Each structure stands twice: as C-alpha cells, then as structure tokens.
Amino acid sequence: MLITIADILSPAELEEVRAMLGSMRFEDGRATAGxxxxxxxxxxxxxxGAALTLIREKVTKAVMGNEVFSLAVRPKALTPLIFARYGQGKEYGSHVDNPLMxxxxxxxxxxxxxxxxxxxxxxxxxxESVSGEEEVKLPAGHLVAYDSTSLHRVAPVTRGERMxxxxxxxxxxxDSAKRELLFDLETAKRGLFAQAGKTPEFDLLAKSSANLFRMWAEV
Structure with missing residues (x-):
C-alpha cells in the first residue's frame, strides 16, 4: 500500500524545522546503511546531538498525531527519524530497507x-513494484508511506538541494494487505456515517472493522 498524506507539517512548523536544520552539521549518510x-x-x-533530538521529537509528534497516518500505518513504534539532504549529483541507488532497525x-x-x-x-x-515504477516528489510538508519490502531509489539531483x-x-x-483492508473499511465507515449517521448498517461495519483489527493486531 502506497499513500500520500498532505500537510503533516503546517507552514509555520515547516519553516521552524528548516531553520533548525540550517544550523545543524551533516555527515556522510552511509553510516546508517546496510x-x-x-x-x-x-x-x-x-x-x-541535542539539536537532532529536539527536531526528532517535534516531527515525530506531528507524524504520530496525523489521523490519516495513524489509520493507514497503524503504528506501534517508529525508528529514530533521519534528516537527509542531497546536493547536486547526489543519489541513492536501488535498495531494500533493513528488516530491523x-x-x-x-x-x-x-x-x-x-x-x-x-x-x-x-x-x-x-x-518499484511488479506493475512498474512510481515516481514520488511531493510538496514540502507532505509525506509518502509505502511498504518497507519494496525496492526503491532516489534519482540523482541535477539542480538545487533535496531535503x-x-x-x-x-x-x-x-501484513500490508490487511492494513489496506482496515484502512478501506475505516474510510467506508466514516463515509457512511457522514451520509446517514449512526445507523444499524454503520454499527455492523464498525463491529467488523474493530474485530478484524482485534484479530490481526500484534501487541
């Protein structure tokens, strides 16, 4: 499941994060690669360092507090966030992420x-997927989430800086398919409620959604 989510950070939060990153030191990103x-x-x-800890806390709170992210990902835990920049000529070739971090x-x-x-x-x-390749380049403050099992890469930057x-x-x-099913059910449940309120049909859909999550959740 691939999903894009708008406005994880507000314009004010985005400017604050950019300002904090502008005063931080960066190092070779290969240190965290397999x-x-x-x-x-x-x-x-x-x-x-202390500055990175502060910015991690701020952005982690914004990500975990986003309702769409919560419903699509069902996050139990996040790894420490990484802030990366790509100047002209920088790239990240095809790879799959480490299964444990x-x-x-x-x-x-x-x-x-x-x-x-x-x-x-x-x-x-x-x-990359069996159906081909999907290129993602979003407005600042927007987020894309996708299965960690996917091969992916970052194309070379030919002008400017990617942050x-x-x-x-x-x-x-x-399981990704189960997460997608739960997300679809939640979307349908909320759509039904918006149209007709708390009907018997809504209650049945809510029961099924909750019980599937209960059945599949690993705690």
Missing part, C-alpha cells in the same frame, strides 16, 4: 519532503 546499500548511497544526514521491525517506510519541489530538479523517490525526513514504522498489523 553493507550492500552503502555501495549505492550518496547523501548526507544530520549529525547526532534499533530493535524495531520495519513494516512501513515513509518520507516527509522538506524542500519545495520547484527548488530542485531530480531527486524523485522511485518505488527530506525518512523513518520507519513497526505496525500493529504486519
């Missing part, structure tokens, strides 16, 4: 875009 991903990873990441199983990968798309060329997130936050979630529901 042994094979190191061969194709060419970016920089914000250095560990900091003791957390990575079910869902997500990228929050922090730079205006008009400010840089290239730098698309390219997600993003990346993270991974362990979901209460490990």
């Amino acid at each position: 042994w094979s991903a190191k061969l194709v990873k060419d970016n920089e990441q914000a250095r560990e 900091n003791g957390i199983r990575t079910d869902v990968s997500f990228t929050l875009f922090l730079a205006d798309p008009a400010s840089y060329d290239g730098g698309e997130l390219v997600i 993003v936050m990346v993270g991974w979630a362990q979901s209460f529901v490990r």
Whole structure:
C-alpha cells in the first residue's frame, strides 16, 4: 500500500524545522546503511546531538498525531527519524530497507519532503513494484508511506538541494494487505456515517472493522 498524506507539517512548523536544520552539521549518510546499500548511497544526514533530538521529537509528534497516518500505518513504534539532504549529483541507488532497525521491525517506510519541489530538479523517490515504477516528489510538508519490502531509489539531483525526513514504522498489523483492508473499511465507515449517521448498517461495519483489527493486531 502506497499513500500520500498532505500537510503533516503546517507552514509555520515547516519553516521552524528548516531553520533548525540550517544550523545543524551533516555527515556522510552511509553510516546508517546496510553493507550492500552503502555501495549505492550518496547523501548526507544530520549529525547526532541535542539539536537532532529536539527536531526528532517535534516531527515525530506531528507524524504520530496525523489521523490519516495513524489509520493507514497503524503504528506501534517508529525508528529514530533521519534528516537527509542531497546536493547536486547526489543519489541513492536501488535498495531494500533493513528488516530491523534499533530493535524495531520495519513494516512501513515513509518520507516527509522538506524542500519545495520547484527548488530542485531530480531527486524523485522511485518505488518499484511488479506493475512498474512510481515516481514520488511531493510538496514540502507532505509525506509518502509505502511498504518497507519494496525496492526503491532516489534519482540523482541535477539542480538545487533535496531535503527530506525518512523513518520507519513497526505496525500493529504486519501484513500490508490487511492494513489496506482496515484502512478501506475505516474510510467506508466514516463515509457512511457522514451520509446517514449512526445507523444499524454503520454499527455492523464498525463491529467488523474493530474485530478484524482485534484479530490481526500484534501487541
């Protein structure tokens, strides 16, 4: 399941995050890559320290507090967020994310875009699947979430600078198809309520949705 979510950060929050990142030091991003991903990873990441801890807390709160993210991902835990930048010529070749990070199983990968798309060329997130490739380049403050099992890459930046936050979630529901079914049921349930209120049909749909989550949740 791939989903894009608008306005994870408000314009004011986005400017604050950008200002904080502007004063931080960055280092070679290969330090956090697996042994094979190191061969194709060419970016920089914000250095560990008190400033990074503060910005992580702020953005983690925004991500976890977003209702659409909560319903689509069903997050049980997040890895520490990474803030990465790609200058001209930087890229990240095709790879799959590590299955475990900091003791957390990575079910869902997500990228929050922090730079205006008009400010840089290239730098698309390219997600591979059996049906082909999907390129993602979103407005600043928007997020894309997708299955961590997917091969993906970041296309070379040919102008400007790509700035993003990346993270991974362990979901209460490990299986992607089951998460998508729960999300669809929740969407249908809310649509039915908006049209007709709390009807017997709504109650049946709500019961089925809740009981499926209860059946599939890993706690």
